[in-house]
Amino acid sequence: MNAEATRPWLHGLLELCLLGLLGAQRDYGLSLSGRLADAGLGDVPGGTLYPALLRLETTGLVRSQREPSTSGPPRKYFELTEDGRDALEGLRAEWRTFSRSINTVLGAEARR
Amino acid sequence: MSDWSANFRHALTERGLDPARIDQLDCDALEQAADHGLAPEQVFGPATVYADRVARALRCPAAAPLPAQGEPGCALRLTGVSKRYGRRQVLRDVSLEVREGELVAVVGANGCGKSTLLQICAGTIRPSSGTVERVAHVGYVPQTGGTAELLTPVEHFQLFAAARSDSRGRGVAIGTQLATSLGWRPPASQPAGQLSGGTRQKLNVVLGELSRPDLLLLDEPYQGFDYGAYVDLWAQIDRWRETGAAVLIVTHMLGELHRVDRVVELDAPKDC
Amino acid sequence: MQAVAIARATVQGLLRRRSALLMLVALPLAFYLARRNIPSSAIVVLALGVGWAVSTLALFSTVSALQLDRRLRVAGFTSRAIVCGRLVAVVLVGLVLSSVYTALAVLDQDVDRVGGVALMMLCAVAVGAPLGMSIGLLLRSELEGALALLIVLATQFMTNPERLLAHCLPLWSVRGVADWAIWSGDSADLSNGLAHGVGTVVVLLVIITGASAFRLRIHPPDRVLRTGTQPALDRLL
Secondary structure (H helix, E strand, O other): OOHHHHHHHHHHHHHHHHHHHHHHOOEEHHHHHHHHHHHHHOOOOHHHHHHHHHHHHHOOOEEEEEEOOOOOOOEEEEEEOHHHHHHHHHHHHHHHHHHHHHHHHHOHHHHO | OHHHHHHHHHHHHHOOOOHHHHHHHHHHHHHHHHHHOOOHHHHHOOHHHHHHHHHHHHOOOOOOOOOOOOOOOEEEEEEEEEEEEOOEEEEEEEEEEEEOOOEEEEEEOOOOOHHHHHHHHHOOOOOOEEEEEEEOOEEEEOOOOOOOOOOOHHHHHHHHHHHHOOOHHHHHHHHHHHHHHOOOOOOOOOOHHHOOHHHHHHHHHHHHHOOOOOEEEEEOOOOOOOHHHHHHHHHHHHHHHHOOOEEEEEOOOHHHHHHOOEEEEEOOOOOO | OHHHHHHHHHHHHHHHOHHHHHHHHHHHHHHHHHOOOOHHHHHHHHHHHHHHHHHHHHHHHHHHOHHHHHHHHHHOOOHHHHHHHHHHHHHHHHHHHHHHHHHHHHHHOOOOOHHHHHHHHHHHHHHHHHHHHHHHHHHOOHHHHHHHHHHHHHHHHHOOOOOHHHHHOOOHHHHHHHHHHHHHOOHHHHHHHHHHHHHHHHHHHHHHHHHHHHHOOOOOOOEEEOOOOOOHHHOOO
């Protein structure tokens, strides 16, 4: 995947992706980073990932909890709040419409 | 590792966060880095940059904007305003309107009279022709000469608070809070003349909004701002709009014009 | 009160210019030391030096604040508050200076009328402050203002006080009161001196009122619009 083209797109969508991941399962920073990489979105640096999580927390869509971990220092786990779930639903629908429009504009090729 | 941590803490202090919060953030960062099994520098990048991002992430407006109260009234209206100095025509027949909650940008080439227009809006210059209508409570952020070189930021707050009979303590409290929104903590004993250009300009902006005016006039407000301060200022402008203040901004930097409600362009100066 | 805030800010700013303050304090002392061997003359030049220092202080604090003053006007300060506040601040600093120097004169010289010396100093301060401020408002430049002040005050120094020219210069009241305090004791001299002082102060205040109304004017809008939203100070707090 060409990181140069997709990095700016990912920057705009990072919070949406995090909402999606947390919607599926509560998680901590390192693991979220791994799940993004597994999904093919490349390596999101900590300097971008953690402030995004902080922003979600400040706007009330996500809450965090410290939990002692068996292997190493305590970890900060993130999970969606009620507002977060509502926001995720709404954004999912918006994304569906938006990506459909982009696909239309790019032509049939893009839909593969 | 301790160096990164010290830089991080220092940068957060500069941005006006309180010590308890800074401890918590530093602790989190070190734990998260330990999780990744790398040094904080490698996970988060340079401490000052990361601190900037973290501080801004914490400043997102959490409160919902005030509900719109019917048709927004007009806060500023210029009709057919012209200004000439002798034979030199600086402004020709300019009309514009700024309603409550709106952001209007004035753009144009150098020397086309943008600052003069703003001074006419503020009332320090009289137009040669045309009418000016505005609200009573105006905040003005001039391009130069807006701050006193020998006064500290806190002394500025105390002085400007007296303009509308606010108590000095309240002025300082509000001023410090507004400074924090721009990512800045007023240093205790440095007079404005010794502040860096960008910080002094932040003081300039805070003084303009100190009394929570209904109309804000900004003349090239981001001189000397780094990218972080520039972003903070636009976030602050959005907050003003949400509370119903009208904002008129003179600007060279055309990058953020998509956030603006309307753009007024002034003609380039003609040789008379 | 607005004027109080302006006065406070002026004093805070003045106290930060340490080296300038030091030199202004030294100015009267230098004059005094130059004429110390001629006692009657020494006190006069001491008082004139105080007047010189105070007017220079007033000039520079006025000129350096011109741009800020405009902004303060837009922020809601009245020009009366700005002028009064600044004048009061400079006069206060002048009074401190003059009390120190009155004490010096009384201790160092053999003075009959201590009250007279104090009165001379008072004239110097009361005339010097508005003198510096009016020059600052009229000329708006530090260099030109300082030169104008220099012309006026140096001429005052060097002119024979009997001449008409001396009577036309602002600090003549110091000399007039000195005639009474140090030499003659003739109360006509005292009333002449004080009359000149009062008259000069009145003229200077008229000039200041006119110049500040012009320099610090805010043109009111053709129509004042009303807003429908909440009072400003409650927003977001």
